[in-house]
Amino acid sequence: MEQLTGTIIYYNQHGEGVAFYNTKPVYIYGTIKGEEILYEIQQTHPTYYVGKLIKILKPSINRNYHNIKNSHLIGGYDLIHMNDSEQRKFKEEKVIQDFKKIAHTDITKLDWIEGKQKTKYRNKITVHDGNFYQKNSNETIDIDDFLLSSIKWDKSLKGEVIYRKLDTLIYGYKHEKKYTFDSMFEYQFRVGLNSFYQVNKEVAILAYQYIIDNLLDNGITLDLYSGIGTISIIASNKSQKVIGVEINSDSYNDALYNKEINKIKNVDFYNKDVSSFIKEYKESVDTLILDPPRSGVDKRTLNLIKDIIKPKRIIYMSCNPATQASNFNILKKDYHLSKTAVLDMFPQTYHIESIIVLDRNNQ
Numbered sequence: 001m002e003q004l005t006g007t008i009i010y011y012n013q014h015g016e017g018v019a020f021y022n023t024k025p026v027y028i029y030g031t032i033k034g035e036e037i038l039y040e041i042q043q044t045h046p047t048y049y050v051g052k053l054i055k056i057l058k059p060s061i062n063r064n065y066h067n068i069k070n071s072h073l074i075g076g077y078d079l080i081h082m083n084d085s086e087q088r089k090f091k092e093e094k095v096i097q098d099f100k101k102i103a104h105t106d107i108t109k110l111d112w113i114e115g116k117q118k119t120k121y122r123n124k125i126t127v128h129d130g131n132f133y134q135k136n137s138n139e140t141i142d143i144d145d146f147l148l149s150s151i152k153w154d155k156s157l158k159g160e161v162i163y164r165k166l167d168t169l170i171y172g173y174k175h176e177k178k179y180t181f182d183s184m185f186e187y188q189f190r191v192g193l194n195s196f197y198q199v200n201k202e203v204a205i206l207a208y209q210y211i212i213d214n215l216l217d218n219g220i221t222l223d224l225y226s227g228i229g230t231i232s233i234i235a236s237n238k239s240q241k242v243i244g245v246e247i248n249s250d251s252y253n254d255a256l257y258n259k260e261i262n263k264i265k266n267v268d269f270y271n272k273d274v275s276s277f278i279k280e281y282k283e284s285v286d287t288l289i290l291d292p293p294r295s296g297v298d299k300r301t302l303n304l305i306k307d308i309i310k311p312k313r314i315i316y317m318s319c320n321p322a323t324q325a326s327n328f329n330i331l332k333k334d335y336h337l338s339k340t341a342v343l344d345m346f347p348q349t350y351h352i353e354s355i356i357v358l359d360r361n362n363q
């Protein structure tokens, strides 16, 4: 196969370096912006190629040298070849570009929020037949040490097994009712095996602090997609009243339990889909907190938020800046972007967490 030389110009959404061949982009895993490389074309698609790195001719000063065997096959090690500052540049630039392309909005100021722990930060792993899924594949790879978590797993267990380690390690299959406990700020939280809980506690605390710092004091706070009630409970002593809405009954039951053990009186949880909840909601809202799954908030809910609920402020936390930008595009006639934070919740991976603070125009 023909070997080509190229220069990495920018990154695609998965943090792969992009060079050009025949005026089409070539995505090359494991490369860094500015590097000159030798590569070959592995796949041809109508609008792009996938290339394989053969040799780095001129390395970037931001290259991280490591000797992890088969790192290119292990899901979650996507940015392992970049040092911290290059990973930060990729993540900040991705959020800026998503808002520019999707919401036609220029972000001029970003807050960068990171923790100290860049490896072994995950408190949850999912293992398949004792192994890990390979990147973008149904094949597994047998590894002895997972760089992103210190959890030790049992290689002999068959099927998909979830492990979560907070105060104690719990593990089991999806349907099992098992709990582990954690504390954040002055509150205790019960977390079920199947409930949502942020995987990187150090950065989650910084994210929640950012949300609390931007909450409107003593108001009505509506926390949509409330999970086990973390944000609702943490926001309770800065709010007159908090309403949390969560569709998953395991997470909702943890939220009720957490309200009880923390002796919180001014929080109500509802086990509902946010769009059916919001259709019937009649009270006013000062701060609306949104923390949806990767798919973002559905259009109907967004329209009800801007036309009927009309909160003074929206604090929107997201693990997918592209859907966050697309949701902001719908809200932007009524709300302006007051703050943007990019969080390094998932070091070594291309995944990004971001928080935007929106204020209603003409309040």
Ligand SMILES: C[S@@+](CC[C@H](N)C(=O)[O-])C[C@H]1O[C@@H](n2cnc3c(N)ncnc32)[C@H](O)[C@@H]1O
Binding pocket: 196, 197, 198, 224, 225, 226, 227, 228, 229, 230, 231, 245, 246, 247, 248, 251, 272, 273, 274, 275, 291, 292, 293
């Ligand atoms: C990213 S998690 C946020 C959890 C919580 N805010 C936290 O910080 O731990 C998203 C949550 O939204 C819930 N969810 C997904 N779709 C929903 C819907 N249509 N209505 C209500 N909750 C939903 C999921 O079950 C999950 O608990």
